[in-house]
Amino acid sequence: MDKKKIKEKLEKERDQLLEELRDMGKLNIETGEWEATPEEMSSREVDQNDMADRFEDFESRSSMIRVLEPRLNNILRALKDLNKGTFGVCEICGKEIETARLEANPAAKTCKHHLNAQV
Numbered sequence: 799m800d801k802k803k804i805k806e807k808l809e810k811e812r813d814q815l816l817e818e819l820r821d822m823g824k825l826n827i828e829t830g831e832w833e834a835t836p837e838e839m840s841s842r843e844v845d846q847n848d849m850a851d852r853f854e855d856f857e858s859r860s861s862m863i864r865v866l867e868p869r870l871n872n873i874l875r876a877l878k879d880l881n882k883g884t885f886g887v888c889e890i891c892g893k894e895i896e897t898a899r900l901e902a903n904p905a906a907k908t909c910k911h912h913l914n915a916q917v
C-alpha cells in the first residue's frame with residue numbers, strides 16, 4: 799500500500815470538501831462545527847416571498863453541511879491515523895483493512911467483513 803499516494807488523495811478530498819463547506823457556511827470556532835450562513839440582506843425592504851426563499855436556501859445549505867461535515871471529519875480522522883501510523887486498521891476487529899478497499903475509500907473505518915457494522 800502506497801501511503802504517500804493515499805495521503806495525497808485524502809488531502810485532495812479534504813480540500814474539496816472544505817471548499818464546498820466554505821461556500822455554504824462557516825466553521826464555528828467555539829463548537830468546532832460547520833454552520834450554514836444566511837445570505838446577506840441587501841435591503842431592509844424584504845417582502846414575504848423573498849424571506850421564504852432565503853429560508854429555503856438556508857435550509858438547503860444546512861442539510862448539505864450535515865452531509866459534508868461527517869465526510870470531512872472522516873477524512874481528517876484518516877489523515878490523523880496516517881500520521882500516528884494506525885491507519886488502515888479495522889475499528890471492529892483490529893485487523894488490517896484490505897488494500898483494494900482503502901484504495902477505493904481511503905477513509906474506510908472497517909475491513910470488508912465489517913462493512914455494515916455500526917461503529
Ligand SMILES: [Zn+2]
Nearest residue numbers: 888891909912
Ligand atoms: Zn473487521
